[in-house]
Amino acid sequence: MVKARIRELRQRMSEVASIDLSKIPRDKASMVRPLLLYDSEREEEVTYRLVTPEESDPAAGFISTVSPIGRSLMGKEAGDEVVVSIPSGSRRFEIRKLTNFMMKLRSDVMKLLLPYL
Numbered sequence: 001m002v003k004a005r006i007r008e009l010r011q012r013m014s015e016v017a018s019i020d021l022s023k024i025p026r027d028k029a030s031m032v033r034p035l036l037l038y039d040s041e042r043e044e045e046v047t048y049r050l051v052t053p054e055e056s057d058p059a060a061g062f063i064s065t066v067s068p069i070g071r072s073l074m075g076k077e078a079g080d081e082v083v084v085s086i087p088s089g090s091r092r093f094e095i096r097k098l099t100n101f102m103m104k105l106r107s108d109v110m111k112l113l114l115p116y117l
Helices: 002-017 068-073 101-116
Strands: 034-039 044-051 062-064 081-086 089-098
Touching: 044 068, 062 068, 068 081, 068 089
Parallel strands: 044 062
Antiparallel strands: 034 044, 034 089, 081 089
8 A cells, every 4th residue: 555655655756747738727727726716605704725626526625627616616816706607506705726736746845655665
């Protein structure tokens, strides 16, 4: 099981290393960039990260780019208001902040590697 996890981590690190950071917009919501949103329905701030459908885990804040929320957030900027149509109605979010991608990525990689160091 440990060897399988190590292979998985190596694969993930390889994927991350192949990202061309110069092509990721710095001022727009995009994949892997954490977003700080204000959920006006619940009157609270939430952090979401747009990810591939395979990585989706809404309870943990990992929102698929093909989900209604993910599609609505892609390409938006800080300060934009987004109304998302979902099966139970609609939700309104304000994008408060686009989190620094590289700092969050480094933090996530370290969290993955710490148990093995």
